[in-house]
Amino acid sequence: MKISKGYLKKIFIGFPVISAIFFLCFSCSIKKEKDISFCTWNLQTFFDSTLNGTEYAEFKKPGVWTEEKYIQRLKRLSKSMLELNSDIFVFEEIENEAVVQDIANFLAVSSWKIKWRYACFATNPGSATGCAVFSKFPLSDVKVHSLDVRTQKSIQPPMRPLLCVCVHSDHSDFFVFANHWKSKSGGQNKSEIWRDWQELVLAYNLNEKLLVQPESKILICGDFNRDASDFVTAFKTDYENTFLRGILLDKSSPQVISGKNTGVYSPWFLQNGSFAFESGSYFYKDKWERIDNTFTKNIDVIDFLPQCNGQWADEKNRPRTYRIYNTQGYSDHLPLTCKIKL
Numbered sequence: 001m002k003i004s005k006g007y008l009k010k011i012f013i014g015f016p017v018i019s020a021i022f023f024l025c026f027s028c029s030i031k032k033e034k035d036i037s038f039c040t041w042n043l044q045t046f047f048d049s050t051l052n053g054t055e056y057a058e059f060k061k062p063g064v065w066t067e068e069k070y071i072q073r074l075k076r077l078s079k080s081m082l083e084l085n086s087d088i089f090v091f092e093e094i095e096n097e098a099v100v101q102d103i104a105n106f107l108a109v110s111s112w113k114i115k116w117r118y119a120c121f122a123t124n125p126g127s128a129t130g131c132a133v134f135s136k137f138p139l140s141d142v143k144v145h146s147l148d149v150r151t152q153k154s155i156q157p158p159m160r161p162l163l164c165v166c167v168h169s170d171h172s173d174f175f176v177f178a179n180h181w182k183s184k185s186g187g188q189n190k191s192e193i194w195r196d197w198q199e200l201v202l203a204y205n206l207n208e209k210l211l212v213q214p215e216s217k218i219l220i221c222g223d224f225n226r227d228a229s230d231f232v233t234a235f236k237t238d239y240e241n242t243f244l245r246g247i248l249l250d251k252s253s254p255q256v257i258s259g260k261n262t263g264v265y266s267p268w269f270l271q272n273g274s275f276a277f278e279s280g281s282y283f284y285k286d287k288w289e290r291i292d293n294t295f296t297k298n299i300d301v302i303d304f305l306p307q308c309n310g311q312w313a314d315e316k317n318r319p320r321t322y323r324i325y326n327t328q329g330y331s332d333h334l335p336l337t338c339k340i341k342l
Helices: 067-084 097-110 188-212
Strands: 012-015 020-023 035-046 088-094 118-122 130-135 139-145 162-168 173-180 218-223 242-245 261-264 292-297 300-306 336-341
Touching: 035 067, 035 218, 035 292, 067 097, 088 173, 088 218, 097 118, 097 130, 118 139, 118 162, 130 162, 130 173, 139 188, 162 188, 173 188, 188 218, 188 242, 188 261, 261 292, 292 300, 292 336
Parallel strands: 035 088, 173 218
Antiparallel strands: 012 020, 020 118, 035 336, 088 130, 118 130, 139 162, 162 173, 218 292, 242 261, 300 336
């Protein structure tokens, strides 16, 4: 199979300014359902087989990362998507637009019916990876928000942008905010300031949306490299048990009150404040972490689960990390799935 050139080429439309793409087909028929299934998953260094210089070091070694290994990962992912069968997938650590198109092509090969006819992608120039959205429902109003911070003592490291997109389901429109915050590499404390900045970008755009339309239905997801417990404020209701900090937003927008925290709901927790599951989504140094998150605003979550029963998990329900040397595994993160009611 020729990679990055498939029979979806004729319906490919590129938007190079914001690094977003769509696969569009208006002849599809989607069954009308009020409940929508959703999955967010960090795919762990999902690079294509073309070397462009921004890949991580292990993918640059001659003969180590090959087209055959890449094709194997594409087949494995498309099979996993068909098994999970969520209406919407949000992926982190996708390298570029070509990978998004390759995934779509392999899905077409894997199934007689193309399910996810719409997709978008965003990254920053020079960044190794970005975020992608695959959807059974039409997408529109794609916006990409990037940081350019020059007030810190240290130089801003490469970071992924915030990807915002409107989903047009048969029942109601809602917005997806896809995130991949700065990793803890280089030290958790040293890198924390950059996650704080990304949180401000997210809080600002969430507040902007709610100022215009307070009843906007919003789903926030991705790899935050910050544990779910770090967002906790109080457990007074089922609808707002966590918050996104906006303490600096008044400096850029007089419409937002200084010190305002935006309440959102996290399904990681029970109403009494305890975790809903003993397991998390990421297993590091013999400990579960919940750095992959799903937050909602004006949306009811009727089911939520770290998926540990698929082929992407081992016998201890831990992620089967992808190993480039033996091509085994899937990702060092588990997929998170939820079902929402609009």
